[in-house]
Amino acid sequence: MDSSCVATSFRIPEQVLTSSGQRMQLLGFGTAAYPLVTPQVAKQAILQAIKLGHRHFDTAYIYGTEQPLGEAIVEAISLGLIISRDELFITTKLWCSNAYGELVLPQLRRSLQNLKMEYVDLFLIHWPLSLKPGRYEFPVRKVEISPMDFGSVWAAMEDCQRLGLTKSIGVSNFSCKKLADILALAKIPPAVNQVEFNPLWNQKKLREYCKANGVLLIGYSPLGASGTLWGSSRVLENEVLKEIAKAKGKTVAQICLKWAFEEGVGVIVKSFNVERMKQNLEILDWSLSEEERKRIGDLPQSRGCTGESFVSENGTFKTIEEFWDGEVGLHFHSKK
Numbered sequence: 001m002d003s004s005c006v007a008t009s010f011r012i013p014e015q016v017l018t019s020s021g022q023r024m025q026l027l028g029f030g031t032a033a034y035p036l037v038t039p040q041v042a043k044q045a046i047l048q049a050i051k052l053g054h055r056h057f058d059t060a061y062i063y064g065t066e067q068p069l070g071e072a073i074v075e076a077i078s079l080g081l082i083i084s085r086d087e088l089f090i091t092t093k094l095w096c097s098n099a100y101g102e103l104v105l106p107q108l109r110r111s112l113q114n115l116k117m118e119y120v121d122l123f124l125i126h127w128p129l130s131l132k133p134g135r136y137e138f139p140v141r142k143v144e145i146s147p148m149d150f151g152s153v154w155a156a157m158e159d160c161q162r163l164g165l166t167k168s169i170g171v172s173n174f175s176c177k178k179l180a181d182i183l184a185l186a187k188i189p190p191a192v193n194q195v196e197f198n199p200l201w202n203q204k205k206l207r208e209y210c211k212a213n214g215v216l217l218i219g220y221s222p223l224g225a226s227g228t229l230w231g232s233s234r235v236l237e238n239e240v241l242k243e244i245a246k247a248k249g250k251t252v253a254q255i256c257l258k259w260a261f262e263e264g265v266g267v268i269v270k271s272f273n274v275e276r277m278k279q280n281l282e283i284l285d286w287s288l289s290e291e292e293r294k295r296i297g298d299l300p301q302s303r304g305c306t307g308e309s310f311v312s313e314n315g316t317f318k319t320i321e322e323f324w325d326g327e328v329g330l331h332f333h334s335k336k
């Protein structure tokens, strides 16, 4: 890559994690690819994203992209795209098979090795459950799921922060109830809950709960994660969103991202395609009208990412409703 053509052509607005004062771009770059891509493809996509101005990257132990992210950052520094790792906000996550008190710190150390870093900015519990230790695969084997011991896992997450291996800690895919369980036992409260967030699942209740408790909600699947195992095309194919996009001369993806910005919610968007990466950044110098916002706000609400892979008749979580403590949306119909 030619470092002389480095252009942060788009200024991505930032938000502040109140717990730590860290700044992070409102538009994070997601690295969960499905179908899986080679490490080289992931690395090139991340380098391209840095070149376009992205400074907030989201990965996870289970994504297999910690290593390419680390390599892309080393190369970005050597190319002069950034001066140091400190310019970036990096999130990684604890995989469920490491969700045991004594396995948390060893996983974070392995993640840091993969990332070639001394610290991450945010370390999240990926899902509120444990899996048989040693299993690193997705979809998971349902018989290997067990309830997580929140007390010992959260205490280990706190140790990770105390040791300076992560600046902040948080959770992902936690309902209001499960977040309350963590808050009740936390000495260091979670800074973030990263959850699905898009016009068809706007997390109204959880957002209010998070706000009232000083937890920052960050959204994943802002476009509905089309083409992946955990998402669908239902957001990008939504007729109301398509009508709004057509009338504005924008794409549905841009409408979704603009809407999230206007709702004040930071999101993680994934594209490894350079044209779509650019498109996803072109959302700053225009706005949605009040009427358009109302039409989006009135869309029927239901989860797209249901957590179905964690649910089974005789398992720890017997239904999708139980897994999310009832927070599935009025228009949700379990496939059971």
Ligand code: A2P
Pocket: 030, 220, 221, 222, 223, 224, 225, 226, 227, 228, 236, 251, 253, 254, 268, 269, 270, 271, 272, 273, 276, 277, 279, 280
């Ligand atoms: P690709 O990487 O080929 O661009 P989400 O951010 O909600 O998780 O969605 C990610 C999915 O949406 C990926 O499959 C990604 O594919 C696709 N995608 C990302 N940006 C756009 C866009 N602007 N238009 C259409 N699809 C997009």
